[in-house]
Amino acid sequence: MVIATLRQKLFELFRADRAPSGYRPGLTLERLRRNLGLAQLEVDGVAFEIVERTESQLLMHLVLTEFVLRVPAATQGMACLEVHHGGAIRRSGMRVRQRGGDPTLGRELQACIEADAALFAALMPLDFKRLRIGLQGGQWCVRLEHMGGSEVVNRLPAFRRYIALSAVQREHLLASLAGLQRLLSSR
Structure with a gap:
């Protein structure tokens, strides 16, 4: 009985769907909108x-923002792709990793990104953590x-720090979103 109660209390304490202590919904979004x-x-x-x-850590949490772009697809099928910079120390190109779906779409997308000079030039200096591209139900989702x-x-010591988007990164981000829409709308 005691073990079941202890397990229940631990589950309630560490459950993933609970908002972290000190989280203020919408505050980071408002700062980012002003920053943009x-x-x-x-x-x-x-x-x-x-x-x-x-994203919760031990005594802190991160509030991360994702830019979501939806584009109608000319291609039918399903795909789950991750795009990342190539190179261990220096960025040497863009790589597309297949996470599911049609494997030919990943190869085609990598070739298209490398062939589109404006998109490639915008993505290379862009400091992104994740870039996922999915195709499902006749729609691309970036x-x-x-x-x-x-x-x-952070809770101990208590502080909040907003990491601003620089003017240069803002330009690369907006150019990347425009380039991805242009590229995916024809696919």
């Missing part, structure tokens, strides 16, 4: 949305998590 300097989340006809998610536009919240 956009009245609407649309640039040059590219409409996107920003969502935030939390989820780009930049290293900027996030917040670190």
Whole structure:
């Protein structure tokens, strides 16, 4: 009986769906919107949305933001792809890793990214943590998590720090979203 009660209390303490202590929903999104300097989340006809998610650590948590772009697909099928920089020390290109779905789509997408000079030039200096591209139900969904536009919240010692998106990274980010929309709308 005591073990079951202890296990239940530990589960309640560490469950993943619980918001971290000190988390203020929407605060990081508002700071990022001001940081971007956009009245609407649309640039040059590219409409996107920003969502935030939390990642808990021991005595701290991160509030991370993802830029989400949805593009109607001409291709049918399903794919789950991750795009990342190549090279161990220096960035040497873009790599597409297949996580599921049609394997030919991953190879085609990597070739298209490398062939699109403007998109490649925008993605190479972009400091992103994750870039996932999915195809499902006749729609492409791009989820780009930049290293900027996030917040670190620590409980001991107590502090909050917003990591701003620099002007240079802002330009690369918006150019990358426009390039990805252009590339995926023809696929």
